[in-house]
Amino acid sequence: MLAAFTGVLLLAVSAGSVAVPLSVSIRAVLIQFFPFLPVSLETEAGAAAIIQEVRLPRVLLASAVGGALGLAGAVFQGLLRNPLADPYTLGVSSGSSLGAVAVLYFGWQIPLLGGFTLPVVSIICGFLTLAVLLLFVYSVERAVRTETMILAGIIITAFLSAFMSLLIAFSGEELRQIIQWLLGSVSRRGWDYFQLIVPCLLVGVLLLLPQARALNAFAFGEDSASSVGVNVARTRLLLLIGASVLTGGAVAVSGTIGFVGLVIPHMIRLLWGPDHKHLLPLSFIGGAVFLMLADLIARTAASPAEVPVGVITALAGAPVFALLLFYQRRRRWQ
Amino acid sequence: MVVVQVENVTAGYGKRSKVVDRVSFNVRAGEMIGIVGPNGSGKSTLLRVMAGLHEAASGSVRYKNIPLSSFTSSQRAKTVAYLPQFDELTAAYSARQVVEIGRYAYQHGLWPAANNKEDEQVIQNAMQQMQVWSKRFHSFHALSGGEKQRVLLARLLAQEPECLLLDEPTNHLDIHYRIELLNYIRSWTLEEKRAVVVVMHDIQAAALYCDRVLMLSQGRVEAFDEPTAVFTESRLAQVYQADIHVSLQHEIKAPAVHWRPPQPEGNGADDVPLSWSETAHRMEAVSHTALNVYAPSLKKLVYGSVFFVDTINGAVHISADGELTHTIQFSPDMHVWRKSTGSREAVFGSGQSCFLWLHMAEGWPAQEISSLQLYMQRKAFEWMHDRGYTGLSHGALEEVIVTAPVKKNEAIPEEQLHWHYLHIGELIESVLDDYNSASG
Known part of the structure; x- marks a missing residue:
């Protein structure tokens, strides 16, 4: 999987409207990450600049967003014991989206943040949504049940979507921008955005990966998990926060990119089994690879125009997933 | 030796409800206790309280004289293992992975490394004891009802608990698997000298398998004694509001509980005097x-x-x-x-x-x-x-x-x-x- 990740990363930075030889790409990437290495790019400075300033941040952002969504999706599906759960189930993404749409609509600019206003506001809105959700859910019942959580997520999503529709309805020139954002994209973001998602990624990954065993225990429901020694309340909160941080970060920098969080964990499960010890890291890498590829297609397929990456994820992901499911179920019957 | 002491436990859902009302009983090592009673008599709630999943409004549950409330999650898991009534699995885990879940409390470290040798040994022993070792690579979903319950029991055994709490483990099993499963549980209790508490709807099975029976009615203890003493016709009639007959079996020390279904008319329908x-x-x-x-x-x-x-x-x-x-x-x-x-x-x-x-x-x-x-x-x-x-x-x-x-x-x-x-x-x-x- 790691090899696939590296391969796709290099392929993604090389391909584009200006094709860059693979050897140059490799060297450019090496220099970016390991400046102390004795590798030089003096002769291909132009190509290297394209890679280092434009493509590498974009590809890395795609991989970060894809990884975050894949991991968050796997965690939500495991925790909520619902195969239809995805990172957007609990409505955190709606909060982030609403924040972003509001920024676009009102044309806000927070001093010092500048063009950075949108992702920052978006992340904050995402967290506010999570806080409201948890507050609501824990005041409904002390021993929170999963169904309550899903229902609360649906309520919040519906409520926030209404606001979003309202803003869209009233919008004029901003409409195109808003729609573009809602479709999701990792283009023209630069290193700043990548730097914004990295802390979210670190927090999320560090919180979530050690909980693989606990997630396995959740497979039989919370009573069983508690019975085998999982501190259900604490673990669930941890998982929720971790997955929400990932989702919020991803939505803030790239908009709502569908399909990755839902389908990647299922694909991994079909290929490697449901054990979260493998599922979590593989969903992360799988999501990263998938979104890098999708973004690659998005910007090369109709070059120089760009297809929204969300369109590609669904267009490419759905048939692949369908095929996998088909063969898996067929094999079971035979 | 007393393993479990339940003292004056009252529990319910919401402030006023008393689903379980001042229940006291104890379980000794090597003993199988059956909890029986009509639907809604508080059996499952009592079991959940004992498993630490539901908080008692008052009273205490003690394991080997240590109050349940003072256990940490993993200490509790090493002391008492609980099998809920409905245990549904969402993903396609293998039988072995299911049993491995039982080792959660014994596994340490942030990074989920490979299992250590002790874990492997315990998992294998538990699965062999329940005779599902040969099924370890099978998908849990693909197992038969009886095998599923045995795998789940192996998961509980992998916790190496002092006490097993089972909520209607033979539900939905046919007579073959029911007998098989109850025999497994019974032998385990006798061999390992651990305590087992089983919620049962099947009074006959409770009479056959349990050393003592706790009969609940509307949350209260109706009787707690040996099956012969608990299952009298008058008590069964009162608690279950049904005409149940009790007679003695000749070969084993357990009352036979039976009833008479409606008969077609003119076919000796009412020839049993009423x-x-x-x-x-x-x-x-x-x-x-x-x-x-x-x-x-x-x-x-x-x-x-x-x-x-x-x-x-x-x-x-x-x-x-x-x-x-x-x-x-x-x-x-x-x-x-x-x-x-x-x-x-x-x-x-x-x-x-x-x-x-x-x-x-x-x-x-x-x-x-x-x-x-x-x-x-x-x-x-x-x-x-x-x-x-x-x-x-x-x-x-x-x-x-x-x-x-x-x-x-x-x-x-x-x-x-x-x-x-x-x-x-x-x-x-x-x-x-x-x-x-x-x-x-």
């Missing part, structure tokens, strides 16, 4: 209870008598319709026998004996006679049991029931008495032989 009255008075050396049984289908009263004889050297007066109809002089020739516990002993002239005398009109169909005989047997046992004739517990019926078809209101010459030795013809005959050779 009403029952008795008058008791004590005569010289003999206590006598007259049984008046009304058989609705026959629209007839049937008369019977239960005698408790202090000494055989006396006369018993048998009355029907409240009038004295027969007098029977007891003599050794009458072969009234009692088998005392442990050794065979004829009690003529000494000790106590109890038997049932049944008057029946001649010309009754054999089927009706035999069902009446069974009914009278059962009633006789109840009568004796209720009066605390403890020596007459298991197998008591065998020695005390003697029936004779007679004509009502007609004195019977003694030589025409026809003794039927129900159930134990051979045994009684051998006792007879013993007696004859000893006296002869």
